[in-house]
Amino acid sequence: MTAVAEQPAELVRRKPPAAVRRKRFLIAVAEHSLLIAAALAFLAPVVFMALTALMTTDQALSPRLWPEPFQWSNFAEVFHKSPLLHWTLNTMIYAGLATLGVVVSSVPVAYALSRLRWKGRDAVFVVVLVALMLPPQVAVVPLYVMWAKLHLVGTLWPLIIPVWLGDAFAIFLLRQFFLTIPQEYLDAARVDGCGEFRILTTVVVRLAKPAIAAVSLFSVLYCFNDFFLPLLYVGENPDNWVVSVGLSQFRSLHQVQWNLVMAATLLVMLPVIILFFLAQRAFVEGVTLTGVKG
Amino acid sequence: MSPWIVGFLVFVAYPIAMSAFLSLHAYDLLSPRRWVGLANYRYLFRDDPQIWPAVRNTLWLIVIAVPCQVLFAFGIALLLTRARTGAGVFRTVFYLPALAPPVAATLGFVYLLNPATGPVNSLLQKVGVENTPLWFNSPEWSKPSLLLLGMWGIGNIMVIFLAAVLDVPRHLHESAELDGAGSFQRLRYVTLPLISPVILFAVVLGVIQALQYFTQAYVAAAVAAGQASQAGTVSNLEQGYPEGSTLFYPVLLYYHGFRFFNMGYASAMAMLLLAVSFLVTLVIVRNSRRWVHYQGAVR
Numbered sequence: 001m002t003a004v005a006e007q008p009a010e011l012v013r014r015k016p017p018a019a020v021r022r023k024r025f026l027i028a029v030a031e032h033s034l035l036i037a038a039a040l041a042f043l044a045p046v047v048f049m050a051l052t053a054l055m056t057t058d059q060a061l062s063p064r065l066w067p068e069p070f071q072w073s074n075f076a077e078v079f080h081k082s083p084l085l086h087w088t089l090n091t092m093i094y095a096g097l098a099t100l101g102v103v104v105s106s107v108p109v110a111y112a113l114s115r116l117r118w119k120g121r122d123a124v125f126v127v128v129l130v131a132l133m134l135p136p137q138v139a140v141v142p143l144y145v146m147w148a149k150l151h152l153v154g155t156l157w158p159l160i161i162p163v164w165l166g167d168a169f170a171i172f173l174l175r176q177f178f179l180t181i182p183q184e185y186l187d188a189a190r191v192d193g194c195g196e197f198r199i200l201t202t203v204v205v206r207l208a209k210p211a212i213a214a215v216s217l218f219s220v221l222y223c224f225n226d227f228f229l230p231l232l233y234v235g236e237n238p239d240n241w242v243v244s245v246g247l248s249q250f251r252s253l254h255q256v257q258w259n260l261v262m263a264a265t266l267l268v269m270l271p272v273i274i275l276f277f278l279a280q281r282a283f284v285e286g287v288t289l290t291g292v293k294g
Numbered sequence: 295m296s297p298w299i300v301g302f303l304v305f306v307a308y309p310i311a312m313s314a315f316l317s318l319h320a321y322d323l324l325s326p327r328r329w330v331g332l333a334n335y336r337y338l339f340r341d342d343p344q345i346w347p348a349v350r351n352t353l354w355l356i357v358i359a360v361p362c363q364v365l366f367a368f369g370i371a372l373l374l375t376r377a378r379t380g381a382g383v384f385r386t387v388f389y390l391p392a393l394a395p396p397v398a399a400t401l402g403f404v405y406l407l408n409p410a411t412g413p414v415n416s417l418l419q420k421v422g423v424e425n426t427p428l429w430f431n432s433p434e435w436s437k438p439s440l441l442l443l444g445m446w447g448i449g450n451i452m453v454i455f456l457a458a459v460l461d462v463p464r465h466l467h468e469s470a471e472l473d474g475a476g477s478f479q480r481l482r483y484v485t486l487p488l489i490s491p492v493i494l495f496a497v498v499l500g501v502i503q504a505l506q507y508f509t510q511a512y513v514a515a516a517v518a519a520g521q522a523s524q525a526g527t528v529s530n531l532e533q534g535y536p537e538g539s540t541l542f543y544p545v546l547l548y549y550h551g552f553r554f555f556n557m558g559y560a561s562a563m564a565m566l567l568l569a570v571s572f573l574v575t576l577v578i579v580r581n582s583r584r585w586v587h588y589q590g591a592v593r
Contacts, residue, residue: 031376038370039387045446046391048413049402063416109298124299131306133498133575135506137544138568139309141551141561142316148323165301225395227509228544232552244397251401251517258405268398276393284453 046266053263060259074263081260084267087246094156094230094242095223101164102219103212109166110174111200115186125175131168136228144232154237159229163219170215177211178204213282217275224272243268310568317561327558334562347538348546351437355507355542356574359441360500367448367496371455372481385456392449400513403443404430430518433539440510440540451496458492459485490586498578505571508544515540543567 015021052060053074055067078084112118113125147158181204189199205212227244234240241249247268251261276283317334321327338345370388377384391399406412407429415426427435462485470480486493511534519535533549534541547567551560 028376028378031373032378035373035377035384038373039384042387042391042446045402045406048406052405052413061411063411063419065413065416105298105302109302112299124303127303127306131302133502133571134306135502135544135567135571137506137508137547138313138564138571139306141557141564142309142312144552145312145316145321145323145557162305165305166298168306171302221393225397227397227513228548231512232548244395247395247401248397248513248516258408258411261401262405265398265401269394272393272395273390276390 046269049262049266052259053266055259057257057259060257060262071259074259075267078260078264078267082246082250082264083241084243084246084264087241087243090156090234090240091224091242091244094159095220097156097160098163098223099216099219101160102167102170103216105164105166106170106174106215107205107208107212108200110171110178111204113171114175114178115181115204116196128168128171128175132172140229140232147233153233154240156234156240156242158233159223159226167219170219173215173218174208174211177208181207210282213279217279217282221272221275313561313564313568315561316558317565319558321557322555323557324555330558334559337559338562338566344533344538344541344546347534348541348543351534351539351541352504352507352543354437355504356501359437359444360497360504362441363444363448364451364493364496364500366445367451368455368493370448370452371459374452374456375459385453388452389449392447392452394447396509397513399443399447400510401517403439403446404514404517407439407442430514431536433537436514436518436536436539440514443510443514451499454492454496455489458489462488487587490582491588494578494582494586498575501574501578502571505567505574506544507542508548511540511542511545512548515545 016024048065051065051067054070054072055074056069056071059067113121113128143158143162144153147153152158185203185207186199189203194202223242225244227248230242230245231248234242235245247264250264316327318329318331319327320330320333374381374384374388394402406414409415409426409428409431412429414429418426429435429439466484466488467480470484475483515533515535534545543563544567547560547563550556550563
């Protein structure tokens, strides 16, 4: 037995026979070509959009694929021809206030759902899960009626106020993270005479910074990308259009100017991409927290 | 903390209860609501000519689009685990499109797939394809076009798959290999069972998203129809253009509730959507006990 046990170490070091090595090499080549082909396919849409954004209007309507000449002024033209800056400002107000609300309201709820024991806790958590899975269309009619009666349809408030009462996704993600905080830290604070509120604001919030960053990031992204609710509440009031609603109308304002439409589209994609590279770690944290540990 | 919990519960419970209540009325927001009993539901199940096309379109998403996207995301994740160099770059390339704002991505794809001037058909013609598809402008191709758009944005699920596949303990693969399992058998009998909870998660998430699929369908229809889609000027052409092929259930609900202001009828549609979402999720989760393998403990 001893002889056999020593053998594997030697086996690993010995090179496999040439035929096996060649087969492995060919498989690796095949896998990498597939990978590169897929990556090119994923990049192609953006490349073609960028090329079109640099064409003249006539060229964008022709089957030619390469811009000649490069018309960089298209990007400036977008700002002249549409209130993109105004839409961006509205989006920032919406995203800023909503994200603040999500964090302020969801942190305490998530804490209560993960680290405090109270009657009905599990039932409330089930409600969070249900809210998470509920299509927004299910609840939207009565809410619209409510906001209409409050004369707030046409403003950004119907988008902002609800998240100040908690957001199911944020509560879920934060709860998953809070569960990983060692109980000893909380107990130590309790022994030192902290109330629950101080434990939350000093100990938990500091430990949960990565999760709070992820939640804020997802909230900003959600506000920037969401279309259904903004269309519903501010769709008929162009003064309060956010970027997503404005962009959806852009094409009907500039019928055949695909070059301008693509330039606007890229300008709208740009902030998201910048945000991704600035906050890559928070993204990965958030995605794995909700997915793998869920 | 309790005010927040109460507030949150109110924002979940109130609309559902109120939807149920409104669904028994005729209500257009301006005139007082009128009790109509089950008339909305009768119209919903028996008379509305648009319901079945909308339900069929949404079913198409669940039965065809969701499996395609999950399989595709899984395939990309598997390929990524094999990358020797530049794995980070590849991962970023596959992930980033998922972040593209849906309205922007949809506009981009409607342009790319424009039948006359889009680059895709230009390229297809260059390689000699004669009858190039009309994509978003033909009822046969409009849903596959939306599927292409969806497959471009599978980044989130792909990242989750990738993490799960990389999490499969190495020693299990090694012992399977010693037992003579080829790479396909290892995938089938080691990787798949171990990541089955993630597959379940991906399927449930996909189905939930399919049930609320709105933005892409709405924007694609409006842009491809080339209509001025200012609120208030609804033409029948635009509804699920072309020929109702992109009229999904949530789109129809939107038209009834917020363009025609049939609030009662839209509430009835919402109640059906609620029941179906609940049922579908329940069925998938129940069924999953047969094929999902939780490592270690029974959760």
